[in-house]
Amino acid sequence: MLKRLDADSWVPGRRASLEDVYPAVNDIIENVKANGDAALFEYAKKFDRCELDSLLVTEDEREDAYEDVDPKIVEYLIEAESRITEFHEYQKKEDLWLRQLHPGITLGIKTTPLNRAGCYIPGGRASYPSTAIMTVVPARVAGVESICACTPPPANSMTIAALDIAGATEIVRAGGAQAVAAMALGTESIEPVQKIVGPGNVYVTAAKILLRGNAEIDFPAGPSEICIIADESANPSFIAADILAQAEHDPNAACVLVTTSESLADKVSADVKMMAKSAPRAEIIEKALTNSGYIPAADLKDAVSISDRIAPEHLSIQVSDPLPVLSAVRNAGSIFVGPYTPVACGDYASGTNHVLPTAGYASVYSGLNVSHFCKTSTVQIIEQEGLEEIGDIVEALAEAEGLFAHSESVKIRRK
Structure with a gap:
């Protein structure tokens, strides 16, 4: 049943070629760009066989979703969310740290969460409430204020409940490459996001890669x-x-x-x-x-x-x-x-x-974590004493590069 494989030639996960689907995905992206919500309604009918009159899941629909789910499952989702949150809390970094590394020179890092993130929750062969929690929790723990979650219509009740438990600020009935395009580009109902995370099929992955110029992504996944x-x-x-x-x-x-x-x-x-x-x-x-x-x-x-x-x-x-x-x-x-x-x-x-x-x-990317939803800025506080310590270095190197105004910006402070 398990065949012997060759260690030098067997590589998993590369059978589905992204290049094969790029033309179709690009057409979807252009349609969403041109037609916004109307394109999402069109694809919901074409791919999901759903006639939608609204993309956004309302607060009442969130509450109703719990009624459709076994109370024991809801209880387990809440417990899972608690455990996932607990682990991800340990990944948080200081908002700001400063260290005096040399006399008069204090350096540090300021960590800032993104303003708005997008989470893709797959549907298709199965419902994935666990993925709803896994994508939203690290964004919420990082401090992202606005979290948009897209999942294929008609939006499974377990998935809606899980997204509500995890803290998604909005839930959108949209799947596939069109959902990625909507989050990256924006539509009448969906504000653009800064980053898109979450697993999906080859079309979703292709859309994430093609739209990286509009919204950053977590990593390609297959x-x-x-x-x-x-x-x-x-x-x-x-x-x-x-x-x-x-x-x-x-x-x-x-x-x-x-x-x-x-x-x-x-x-x-x-x-x-x-x-x-x-x-x-x-x-x-x-x-x-x-x-x-x-x-x-x-x-x-x-x-x-x-x-x-x-x-x-x-x-x-x-x-x-x-x-x-x-x-x-x-x-x-x-x-x-x-x-x-x-x-x-x-x-x-x-x-x-x-x-x-x-x-x-996995040789170059980490799994989804709190850091995916943050960016860092370096900080430097240089006093007169510190400027004297490195001034000669900065002036000489700036002039060696032919950037004399750089050098003068240091000299004027040292006079």
Whole structure:
């Protein structure tokens, strides 16, 4: 069931080419730019089969959404939001710090939240109230005052309730590339945002990339993926369950086991085959497993090297002595250590964020966090004593570059 893969050629998440959809996405962007709300109504009818008379979810509709959701689910959403908020609070930086690094020279950093952010909450194959919380909470914790959340119509009640719990200031019935365009460019009903975050399909990702000149984005993201580093001590059933959990996301999801034990790979493969038969989303899982498999590693150092080349969205470490492996890892979106740490916990309630870079982007991007919604300004306070200390350096270097007015701006203060 799990085929052997080549460590040098297997790369997850790059099968769906963004270039293939850029023309269609660009047409959508131009339509939204030209026609605003009317374009969103048009696409809701075309893609979502919804006749809308309003894009914005009202306060009454927010309240009504709770009535449509199992009270126990609401309770769990509130608890999950609390845990996610708690973890993200630890990511906050000081609003302003100043340090006197040399006599008369005080330097620092001023951290300021963005004014307005946009969160994309997918729909389609499933509803994702967890993503609603994961995208909105770090923005709210950062101090963003205006948070616009877009989700495909007709806007699932669980998603609306989750967005309300998380603190979204407005909820918009719009999905796909058109929602990204509306948040980036603005329409009659939607003010433009400064940054757009959240996962989506290849069309959503393409729109985010094409509109970066209008609104910054978190990172490109594609189908879900997991890499599992395991040795002979690992429980094959646990690994098989983790593989199926990622495979059920999307037919293009990718799962790879990197192991020092061929016998473990055989056991995991047998368990995957058995468990997949009875899985509710078996059709999706079966397709995803064609993108998946195992890679043999000579030792754990080799396993880490293979994993770092993959730079997976999710990395599970299931070995007898995991901390040295954890310390050695350089590239991973989110890391899950030990046999009792399934990725699903990070998806919902441990507190970490599940909006993560895929397709190898974990080598250069961090998962969604509070810093994504902040910007920093450097601060300097230089007294006369400090100016004397560095004045000669500044004057000489400015003149060496031919910028004599720069030099004079220092000289005039030193006279």
